[in-house]
Amino acid sequence: MSDILKSLIEIVGDRGVSNAPEELWFYSRDPGVLEPHLPDYVVAPQTTEQVQKVVQLANREKIPIVPMGNGMALTGLVIPLKGGIVMDMKRMNKILEVNEKARYAVVEGGTSQGVLKAYLQDHYPHLRHSLPDAPPVTTIAANVALHGQGRLTQQYGFNSDMVTGLEVVLPTGDTCKIGSPSLGPYWFSKGPTLPDLSGLFLGWLGTTGIITKVGLRLYPNKKIREVELFVTDRVELVPEILYKLTHLEMLEDLTVWFQPKPLMFKDNYHVTIFFTGDTEEEIEFKRKLIWDALQEFIDTKDGGFMGLQFMKEQLLEMPQRSVAEFADVPRGGGFEYSGPITLVEHFPQYAAKVLELAAKHDILYASTARIISGGHAMMFSISFAFNRADPAMMKRVKNALDEATEFALKMGGIPWKPNFMEQKMTMKKMDPNTLKLLQMVKKNLDPQGIMNPGNWEVN
Ligand SMILES: Cc1cc2nc3c(=O)[nH]c(=O)nc-3n(C[C@H](O)[C@H](O)[C@H](O)COP(=O)(O)OP(=O)(O)OC[C@H]3O[C@@H](n4cnc5c(N)ncnc54)[C@H](O)[C@@H]3O)c2cc1C
16 A cells, blocks of 8 residues: 555545546546546545645645535536645535524535535525535535525626635645634635735635635525516617616526427527515515516517416526536536636627537537626626537537637636636736736635645746
8 A cells, every 4th residue: 555545544544545447537537528537535524624634635745636526517627637636525515504594504525515405405594605516526615615606696796796704725735714714703704804815715616725614694585486587589679688688687597598498499588687575575576677678679560478387497496406407417428518607798790609519519518507697797608518429529529618718718708617728818818917916815825736736826
């Protein structure tokens, strides 16, 4: 047994470490299109102290460490590009606190979305968090580490904007608290009015530290959720439709989607409008405001509300399972999306690009844009499905996604959860002084370059 393996077992116990080939195979890949790469060890800590000791060991021995939640980001962010240790955080899954009146929760760094959702439903049914449409096994810390977005993003910004404090093990092995928990027992603010140090970790894809605790804002969970679907075949009207809707300042979530299959959806743009209320009167009042806001498009016969019938239940699901059906995942299919953050007014150009790329590369597309904080930006997903058993198709999808990222950068957009190639494309386009600042931060926090190397690697 190697000395490293022995030391890892001493830290986390023999059930928390593996270098068995079948485990390493599993941790060498993700569900997206990037090539796998084997780690040397998988470690699953149960406490912050164990995380700290593993990081200290990795520092001494200069071994890479890749923090991992559930590995579902799709863009290869937990593929150990330079080998080393994959640190699976899922055994750190405790809910540590819910402060009901200040509306926040504190959870450990491997807690899944599903665990928090179920806990709130059971103990605080009038509170909720901003749930992404990712599978419930995905983790909260990972989601904020990549600036994820969820059901309440339309109202309150990225899920990372909802963080109220962090505990992080730095790449040197020191543990550090960020925000109000650095001054006392309360986890109500990650930054203001201190300098906001959370930006050193949020969005860094695990390259500047390992999040071991997260404080997260909770929001009122209204008794009734409702949905309306507005459809238009005039893509150039979509930004104006969204503008009218965000002016109402009362929607839970707002998405626009288009896809060629089944045929009833082809060539149409579907605006899904989610809203909530505590009484039927509140719901009907809001429904009227939504209908009134879009009446002009009905009058000009440019769009209309669609009867939902069987679709309603599916649309109201949280998270929505239909994405997996698009990719036919159970039968060996998959999908990956490039999801630039961009201006809502660019929707028509992005939509045209999706159609162009799908035709050029002969692949199946689906696209869903999510509006962020009342229309200040949107996440525009350019999604392509593939059959894992068809390497040529995987290659075509990969090429199309690369072209999508080039396009987004040309349009002034920001790639979201970019893979390591897209990160390089982004850094190439970045203002040189901004890049220099990025380099200073990274070099100071991670002088040995051991944290998720290959990602946000500024040379
Ligand atoms: C069907 C489907 C739908 C999706 N819908 C959404 C959606 O609506 N919104 C959305 O935001 N995303 C969505 N995603 C993308 C993704 O699944 C989510 O962003 C999810 O939160 C990723 O969590 P994970 O635990 O799988 O992360 P991982 O892939 O394990 O990790 C992601 C990144 O975070 C880093 N990381 C992980 N844990 C830590 C930690 N403790 N400390 C520091 N860094 C860490 C990793 O190194 C990696 O860089 C979707 C994915 C699928 C497959």
